[in-house]
Amino acid sequence: xxxxxxxxxxxxxxxxxxxxxxxxxxxxxxxxxxxxxxxxxxxxxxxxxxxxxxxxxxxxxxxxxxxxxxxxxxxxxxxxxxxxxxxxxxxxxxxxxxxxxxxxxxxxxxxxxxxxxxxxxxxxxxxxxxxxxxxxxxxxxxxxxxxxxxxxxxxxxxxxxxxxxxxxxxxxxxxxxxxxxxxxxxxxxxxxxxxxxxxxxxxxxxxxxxxxxxxxxxxxxxxxxxxxxxxxxxxxxxx
Numbered sequence: 001x002x003x004x005x006x007x008x009x010x011x012x013x014x015x016x017x018x019x020x021x022x023x024x025x026x027x028x029x030x031x032x033x034x035x036x037x038x039x040x041x042x043x044x045x046x047x048x049x050x051x052x053x054x055x056x057x058x059x060x061x062x063x064x065x066x067x068x069x070x071x072x073x074x075x076x077x078x079x080x081x082x083x084x085x086x087x088x089x090x091x092x093x094x095x096x097x098x099x100x101x102x103x104x105x106x107x108x109x110x111x112x113x114x115x116x117x118x119x120x121x122x123x124x125x126x127x128x129x130x131x132x133x134x135x136x137x138x139x140x141x142x143x144x145x146x147x148x149x150x151x152x153x154x155x156x157x158x159x160x161x162x163x164x165x166x167x168x169x170x171x172x173x174x175x176x177x178x179x180x181x182x183x184x185x186x187x188x189x190x191x192x193x194x195x196x197x198x199x200x201x202x203x204x205x206x207x208x209x210x211x212x213x214x215x216x217x218x219x220x221x222x223x224x225x226x227x228x229x230x231x232x233x234x235x236x237x238x239x
């Protein structure tokens with residue numbers, strides 16, 4: 001008897017957030033490789049969200065599943081505007097469809113100005129405490145990984161990424177047009193993009209599934225890797 005032919009692994013793009021690289025997605029890369037052919041595009045080379053989206057699309061397979069965290073989510077929204085027919089399913093993690101508030105924009109511009117004149121110090125312990133759950137700051141597998149990512153990405157890329165984030169449009173008007181299977185994940189203690197931002201996204205996308213993760217800040221794939229990977233496996237296997 002001929003054994004059944006195994007299902008081909010589906011292409012999956014994982015988009016990192018500000019000052020993050022593939023280490024953000026380490027658990028998902030390791031644990032989902034049996035069902036997904038995973039790529040982590042470089043989001044450090046451009047100063048506009050549209051250019052970042054184009055760079056991802058230029059090197060992506062013809063069709064792919066797409067997941068993005070925070071800034072990666074902003075790029076994912078832009079990809080959905082430019083090439084929705086190429087995306088088979090969408091996962092949005094710790095992100096927002098809204099543009100910055102005036103206060104957020106002012107704070108981001110101040111950080112960008114300091115970095116451009118040479119006062120970039122990476123991720124300080126104080127800043128780290130705004131990114132991850134307080135219990136995770138001193139955990140080497142979380143806080144230590146974040147600090148190392150920050151050093152690898154560096155000042156110049158940080159400046160380009162902040163400029164790109166500042167240029168992003170309001171994605172809320174586009175949410176109703178998303179028709180692919182969509183997963184929305186957010187940390188219950190995310191101070192950067194609070195759960196109400198994810199609730200807003202999930203409510204506007206027909207059939208979207210929302211998961212709010214306990215004891216988790218802004219970097220869910222790193223802070224609650226087992227939970228995130230489990231939810232993503234279900235998402236990848238959804239019809």
